[in-house]
Structure formats: C-alpha cells, structure tokens
Amino acid sequence: QINTLVQLVDARHPLQKNDYQMREWVMAYDLPIITVVTKIDQISKNKIQSAIAHVKKEFGGEIFPFSAVDNRYNEDILEFFTRKEE
Numbered sequence: 001q002i003n004t005l006v007q008l009v010d011a012r013h014p015l016q017k018n019d020y021q022m023r024e025w026v027m028a029y030d031l032p033i034i035t036v037v038t039k040i041d042q043i044s045k046n047k048i049q050s051a052i053a054h055v056k057k058e059f060g061g062e063i064f065p066f067s068a069v070d071n072r073y074n075e076d077i078l079e080f081f082t083r084k085e086e
Contacts (some may be wrong), residue, residue: 004081005033011040011051011065015058023059034062036077041067 009019026033037055056063065073
C-alpha cells in the first residue's frame with residue numbers, strides 16, 4: 001500500500017507538461033500525493049511565494065518548498081512525514 005507519493009517540481013521553471021501528466025496519472029488512481037517544490041534557494045526571495053502559490057493553484061493539496069542548500073524549509077516536510085506515521 002502506498003502511503004504518500006512525492007512529486008518533485010523545479011521552482012526555477014514553470015510547471016512542465018510531464019508535471020501535469022504525472023499528476024493526472026496519480027489522480028486517476030486516487031493515490032495520496034504531496035508536492036515538493038525543489039531548488040527554492042535558486043530563485044529570488046521575492047519569487048518564492050509566487051512559485052509556491054502557482055503550484056498550489058495548479059495542483060492543490062500539500063505543497064512544500066525544499067532547498068538542499070538552505071534548510072529553513074525542510075522541517076515542514078519532516079514534520080509532515082512524522083505526523084503521518086503517528
């Protein structure tokens with residue numbers, strides 16, 4: 001049984017055709033999914049909220065920004081999975 005799928009999307013680019021195709025596939029099978037917006041550290045600080053809002057508008061559900069360089073966002077993802085296991 002799948003508990004949660006994680007779809008990664010790149011914050012530096014608009015959502016791609018393959019991002020939408022993956023989401024449609026997941027939704028067709030009614031699987032639980034969250035979206036992680038990666039490389040958030042590589043866009044300007046004034047575009048971060050806009051990038052996250054765009055993904056939320058298009059995909060809905062749980063959206064988490066992620067940065068491998070700047071750990072300020074990563075706690076939310078860890079908290080989500082810790083809460084999910086309880």
